[in-house]
Amino acid sequence: MAGHSKWANIKRQKARVDAQKGKIFARISREIIVAARQGLPDPAGNFQLRTAITxxxxxxxxQENIERAIAKGAGTWTGDxxxxxxxxxxGYGPGGVAILMEAVTDNRNRTAADIRAAFNKFDGNLGETGCVGWMFEQWGMITLPLPADEExxxxxxxxxxxxxxxxxxxxxxxxxxVAVKVAPLGLAKLTGLLDAAGYPIESSELQWLPLNTVQITQPDQARQILRLMDALEDLDDMQTVAANFEL
Known part of the structure; x- marks a missing residue:
């Protein structure tokens, strides 16, 4: 029985890992599709696409999946x-926490319904466009291992x-x-400089950062907020989730 139990646990763990990997693949593939649709389908001339491919x-x-996503974005894909x-x-989470989300979708109604269901389940409210956007600023963020030569x-x-x-x-x-903050228009330039200097970049992307934060001190409220954030981030269409709370 012990052997059977161990094998069952291994299978369940592998299933969870595979499911998580599938979500990551789908999320990044959608990012490539949108980048190729909004700009050139050539990464050499499209920084957003180049970042998504990296x-x-x-x-x-x-590579086959990457090329297929680029073709879908460029409109040259003949499949489904x-x-x-x-x-x-x-929207707003428990305690008046402001939440700003970006989703990539081929079905607005499905995505909005999924997001609204997550808010309703965890005492939040999906708001109108602009209700919390003014509380955030977009910045370019680059992360990389701590360099040996700081100068x-x-x-x-x-x-x-x-x-x-x-x-x-x-x-x-x-x-x-090291987390480096740069103006959105300077993200491509700084990423290129760091790459040319030989620094191994972990990530380079645009992020929404709050202008001010809300302090959450009640444990029950904190748990609800974290559950809401997890539920939103787990949605298939979700790309980014930003909030202005501190625990």
Missing amino acids: KAKAAGIP GGAWETIRYE QFLEVLLQGETEEYELVTDEELGQTL
């Missing part, structure tokens, strides 16, 4: 699939007109990373 390769997505678009959603690293950051940077700890990897 993310796809880091996640282990096969509708028109994909990026939509922003806004040389700072010179590159100055060339790229960096706003600021800070050290963060990746608890899963157990290593210190």
